[in-house]
Amino acid sequence: xxxxxxxxxxxxxxxxxxxxxxxxxxxxxxxxxxxxxxxxxxxxxxxxxxxxxxxxxxxxxxxxxxxxxxxxxxxxxxxxxxxxxxxxxxxxxxxxxxxxxxxxxxxxxxxxxxxxxxxxxxxxxxxxxxx
Numbered sequence: 001x002x003x004x005x006x007x008x009x010x011x012x013x014x015x016x017x018x019x020x021x022x023x024x025x026x027x028x029x030x031x032x033x034x035x036x037x038x039x040x041x042x043x044x045x046x047x048x049x050x051x052x053x054x055x056x057x058x059x060x061x062x063x064x065x066x067x068x069x070x071x072x073x074x075x076x077x078x079x080x081x082x083x084x085x086x087x088x089x090x091x092x093x094x095x096x097x098x099x100x101x102x103x104x105x106x107x108x109x110x111x112x113x114x115x116x117x118x119x120x121x122x123x124x125x126x127x128x129x130x131x
Contacts, residue, residue, distance in 0.1 A: 008060065016046070016054035025060065026067050033063065039077050040066055042084060064099075065091045 006024040008017060023030045033053075037043050042062045045053040055063075069080040069091070083091065 010057055016056060017060065019045075019053045019055065022055045022060060022063065026063065026071075028067075028071075036063065036066055040081065040084070042066075061092075061095060064095050068095065 005027040008021055008025045019030045019033055023033055033043075037045070040062075043059065043066065045055045045059050047053055065084070066080060069075045069083055070077065075083065
């Protein structure tokens with residue numbers, strides 16, 4: 001059984017995320033993120049004086065593009081590098097669309113839950129008024 005993704009809840013006030021949080025977000029090992037830093041020039045998290053990596057939302061977006069190409073599309077590292085050179089704008093748009101659709105899905109699920117609660121409440125209220 002593989003790891004399960006634990007999506008990062010991006011907060012307005014929070015600027016940086018740890019390598020553990022980013023690894024959990026993509027359900028990968030932290031060593032893979034370190035390896036991708038060496039392989040892809042677009043992945044460059046900030047490092048503290050002690051060497052601790054600090055990822056911004058933009059860093060996570062860059063990793064998301066690489067993740068999609070390598071893990072989801074099954075590209076080789078070289079193939080992913082070539083795609084990033086020639087079609088990066090397309091991949092960025094795709095990543096943004098997926099992120100927006102994910103947000104819409106969350107909103108729809110919340111609405112569905114609220115409708116279910118309202119429906120259950122109306123059923124209960126109707127039964128008690130009929131008695």
